Amino acid sequence: MADQQKKSLSPTQQQYQVLAGNLEPKRPLLKNIVMAFLFGGLICLIGEWVMLMYVEWFDFSEKAAADPTVATMIFLSVVLTGFGVYDKIAQVAGAGTAVPVTGFANSMASAALEYRSEGYVLGVGGNMFKVAGPVIVFGVVAAFLVAIVHTLLRMGGII
């Protein structure tokens, strides 16, 4: 905990937080990392197979196959979310299911399902991006910053 935060706590509170911290079961970090690697890898492997399928069976070029591949993965993720399976897998897989595009699809589908009871406009429409929204906002902000750095470097003749 940051020092500044600690200062605002009374000595009893500090003592208690040490006691509670000692008894608190820690997140199983190594297990989580391994699982994230395996599940994330598995999702990418399935993505690879789907892409090969489009290339081999439907005569897509490898570049053109990327779009239907992403759409297929999103579809699979949304179906699993709808059947209530995705969150169960995610408890084990952690970042492995959150980081790939399937995680993004899950965040939108789950929000859409959840707020359907509040109506299609204010419920589904207004809340669909509740979890996914920050990803888009900060994705755009990050892309903007990278673009500025890139432009400056090019103007300076470095790249």
Next chain:
Amino acid sequence: MRKGHQSWVFASKPAIMATGTVVGPFEGEGPLADDFDIIHGDLMMEQDSWEKAENMLMEEAVSLAIEHAGLTREQIHFMIAGDLMNQITSSSFSARTMQIPFLGVFGACSTSMESLALAACLIEAGAADYTVAATVSHNATAEKQFRYPTEYGSQKPPTAQCTVTGSGAAVVARVDLAMQSKLSDLKLDQPMGRVRITAATIGRVIDMGIKDPFNMGAAMAPAAVDTIEAHLRDLEIEPNHYDLIVTGDLAQLGHAIALDMFKKHNIAIDGELYQDCGMKIYDYQTQQVQSGGSGCGCCAVVTYGHWLRKMLEGTYRRMLVVATGALLSPLSFQQGESIPCIAHAVAFEREEGE
């Protein structure tokens, strides 16, 4: 009636007539399944929304409790109820259906004992002949309001708790009326006045500066310890006065912390005397619940369904139930506020040889 600083001792010993407990499918897979009156097979309960399902849970629990007591809802003078939803809509909407004069209370997960203490207080004061106390929580509505959409794939830390889908209600009656009931010999699985409420302690709000909403056990444990200490002090009794002391939903971590604090404060409470409802309702081996159960419904269904039954069977004679609540809102923790917590205690006693 008041004894010490924050406790009530009920001289008339208001009687618990009957209880009603209704739970969801996940709780029905747990080890206490046999103790609940109704187990729903579907989380949605054939309603249009999670909120309506929660609402229905409470209506069922209250109706069942009144039915088990052999009463009609016109005989119940007041209904005291609460839940976790914004503006406690589940309770108010249930009261709309029940048409019993209604007092809504909020104490987060401590509401189960808060409502029961107040219900007993009304009986003791002569303000009512029959009252009903009820609480409800629903896993999906709580997830939706306090955390993420239910189907969202987020990894919960080992300190997280699983909100119980369930509702528990208890009918409290004046002792002479409970004794007149002709059903008492017929209904051996219901208290029917055999279990009395002898005392209650109203807790203070305790904040130890915990900010992690996925770590309720650690946030609430000090409130439980504070209320138990106050109860023992006010009533001038030792912990072994009780055969069982239970907390509402501290779960594994909170239970461990509370035991540690009892030791530090020199209170003679060990792991056998002290148990927790949140550790009872689920099977840690087969159900993915991290630290254990939580929510308004947790303490209510385990106390009214499981512990009272154990008392009637003769396993325990005197029991202290301490329901713990985390008084946070989704807004307050996002604004970086710590989690204030509260605990209310109610003492139960089985009448013998009457």
